[in-house]
């Protein structure tokens with residue numbers, strides 16, 4: 001999608017704060033109406049005028065000083081021609097800043113969050129509040145620019161420890177990829193361009209989109225790769241010893257959630273994880289997987305069936321799949 005908002009969001013993603021645009025920049029991305037909406041909402045705030053312009057009154061092509069008298073009167077000065085003052089339309093030379101605090105408030109309001117958004121890391125990372133969808137509560141953040149993982153991971157962990165809510169949704173500006181975060185359950189990311197769009201009345205929110213992302217994205221089964229805990233709907237079923245064959249069996253399926261993995265794929269993943277400790281005498285991948293799976297059942301109980309099933313790939317190969325329990 002290449003909407004006017006997505007063009008701006010991609011710019012927010014890459015530019016350093018404050019996010020400034022020239023009028024020509026903005027008009028290259030937005031329609032007049034969109035520009036006036038953002039201006040009216042104070043999301044785009046004028047922060048001055050450019051101070052010089054390439055002279056087109058003479059043939060020298062020098063930089064000429066811009067003088068602004070009022071919002072509708074100004075000129076530039078060419079000392080090399082008989083008529084030094086050339087009138088200009090000040091708007092065309094105006095400069096604008098993306099007003100992040102106002103924009104954050106707009107998002108908080110659009111998502112019906114109760115608290116005011118607050119910046120956590122200068123102007124890159126904001127905490128927006130808690131949102132509940134279908135009885136599932138989510139901490140909502142906004143990451144303007146992809147910074148180093150460690151820089152925002154700390155904030156999120158601090159946020160998590162202060163709250164019983166573990167699900168994290170991060171709104172991000174552009175379409176750049178995000179670093180993998182060692183946070184469980186893994187945060188979900190949603191691009192602003194999937195959440196916001198322009199209509200005649202101005203910016204509107206696609207709340208169904210965010211609800212879909214949250215309700216399908218967060219899982220009722222949770223395999224904690226840090227310590228091997230398996231948690232079903234917030235009650236711990238048991239523990240799988242990290243670096244055991246059973247651990248890598250679950251890890252393979254957890255990382256390919258909802259996707260059938262063939263027995264061979266699972267065994268390959270396990271062998272890589274186990275390294276020298278891999279079972280070098282195993283003959284048959286399917287038999288080996290069945291053995292490992294039954295060891296998992298004996299540790300965690302029959303509830304394993306609620307999130308792990310034997311199935312087939314679309315190509316008909318025997319496989320296992322981990323899925324979201326109801």
Ligand SMILES: [Zn+2]
Pocket residue numbers: 055056057058059060061062064077078079080081
């Ligand atoms: Zn000139």
